[in-house]
Amino acid sequence: MRPLLAFVACTFLGHGALQGQSSYESQAKFTSEAQAEARAAELDVGGAAFIGPTAATVGGFGEFTLRFTVGAAGMAPGGGLRVATQYDFEWDMWGGTRLQNRYPGQANFVTYRTSSGSPLAWRALNLNFEYFPWQRVNQFVLEGEPMRPGDTIDIVFGDRSGGSPGVEIQPMDESAFEQRVYVDAFGDGEFLPLAESPRLTFLGASASDLVVFAPTDWVVGESRWVNVWLDDGLGNPATGYRGTVTLAVDSGGAKLPPPHEYREEDRSAFRFGGLSFASPGRYRVLAQDSEGREARSNPIIVHERVPSRRILWGDLHTHTRYSDGRGTPAEMFDFGLRYAALDFCAISDHAFITTEQMWEDIKEATKRYHRPGEYVTFLGYEWSGPSDVGGDHNVYTTADEMPLVRSLLRYNYGNYRQYHGPERQAGHVEDLFRTLAGNFRNENLLTIPHFGGRPGNPEWHNAKLQRGIEIFSDHRRSEDWVSTFLERGHRVGIVASTDNHSGNAGYGIRRRDVTRGRDGALYSRFSPAERGTALLAVHAEDLTREGVFQGGLCS
Secondary structure (H helix, E strand, O other), rough: OOOOOEHHHHHHHOOOOOOOOOEOOOOOOOOOOOHHHHHHHOOOOOEEEEOOOOEEOOOOOOOOOEEEOOOOOOOOOOOEEEEEEEOOOOOOOOOOOEEEOOOOOOOEEEEEEEEEEEOEEEEEEEOOHHOOOOOEEEEEOOOOOOOOOOEEEEEEOOOOOOOOOOOOOOOOOOOEEEEEEEEEEEOOOEEEEOOOEEEEEEEEHHHOOOEOOOEEEEEEEEEEEEEEEEOOOOOEEOOOOOOEEEEEEEEOOOEEEEEEEEHHHOOOOOEEEEEOOOEEEEOOEEEEEEEEEEEEEOOOEEEOOOOOOEEEEEOOOOOOOOOOOOOOOOHHHHHHOOOOOEEEEEEEEEEHHHHHHHHHHHHHHHHHEEOOOOOOEEEEEEEEOOOOOHOOOOOOOOOOOOOOOOOOOOOOOOOOOOOOOOOOEEEEEEEHHHHHHHOOOOOOOEEEOOOOOOOOOOOOOOOOOOOOEEEOOOEEEOOHHHHHHHHHOOEEEEOOOEEEEOOOOOOOOOOOEEEOOOOOOEEEEEEOOOOOOOOEEEOOOOHHHHHHOOOOOOO
16 A cells, blocks of 8 residues: 655755855865774774674574774774664664674674684764764673784674574565674774675565555556565565566456466566556556465545646655665666655755765666656765754655765764865855755755654745755654744755665665563564555656656646
8 A cells, every 4th residue: 555645835946056055174084984994994994704604584583703904004992893883773783783692692793702712892882973874883892812813802792602593683684684894903092994794685484465555546458567566574575486466457348467476586576567457447456376365455446537746755855875875776766666665755964974975876876776757766865963053854866866965963073984175064054055056956855854753943044945845754753843843934845765774775664672581681573664655656747757856636
């Protein structure tokens, strides 16, 4: 079923590029993460990799051994490793707050040793400012004799040798779950990041539920499609599904496509084409598979004549691994198209920790997946500022290019992910508005404040740019906060999007319930993805960037 929605009331966007950012003097030792990685390689501080299994199924338990091999720099007493996990809200299983080394028979038991026999001291840290978004840190400090080139440190997450079931695995599938490794080779407290950190693959579980999505507006005799995919019960595409799905309609006459037997290349999703209706009305498509699963689609409205505008569905608020989410930009766009069957989508990673290389990748993926008439993608980012300087605002354009305007949120000279170069950053939302306003052409730019994170502040408003406000996301329903903008007389369209951090544009949230087992250990129970997550619906004349941004409920 299509989820609860919020409509945008005539919000608009267009073309242009930003210009003219002044300079300031940087105090950072490195101006980018790439420079710090290059320094680690130059010194040859070593390398890290997982040995043994590198893939597992979501929602279960596993044992994974990370091996660090000391490089030519050696490792002095007081030196060591920081193994960091990307910030993951409720799913903190690897970042130290849940790991333990006291009870070998319980979950999340971690062990560590050196090949030289030198002792290590483990400590869990939360380095929110210096390491964000890699703030969940397991630190291992060498307390004995120095280590030589070729010596190794083994860290076993979920060591099962004493009866532990293993380390808990997150409920989100992920092609490259990274353990970011930082190395202090000289014991001077400077931990340099490795350019290549070890990664694991977490696969979706077996099929649990059918999910059926269809376009909303149809015309009598028009041939359109219905999208059917298999959910593993945790909001991920099921792994290895090979069943056969058959379609039907709940009433009236319809031309139906033949059943489809799912193959490996389908990746548990198939778009049935060639479906049409013989008469106007309101319909739902029913899907049933060969294993007895059933599901029905969102409502389909069949018109006698072609409507001047059709309802389009999209998600403009998503986060990838480039900020504090999961997956790559390409994977996010692919999920929105292949599984959630969105009409339009955008990535809105936090600009303050998005590097230039990442921004180029986001731009490239946005261009590659943009297919007018089929799937529209928008270039965007999140300007993240504390509420007292304006609060969070997402920025979008109809162009293929726009510079990244960063905030100073969590600014720390030791965080090499953050930009430390000469270009001036926007420390206040008014600075953001001024920078954007100089390039405002034909309603080509749009900012949307939201509540989740750092609530947008109604004290500052730009009528040309701030034409929408997010009332609903995976965080919460925010009617009370939105009303503070409306009470001030701000004319803003009401919108919704997921603010998804799981790599699944347009689909679902998860909740975690922690319980204590009979053995005294803490265990997680994951909810399925909610089918009623937030999406944005737009009445548009056509499926193009301009069509979406010029759309709305204007009739």
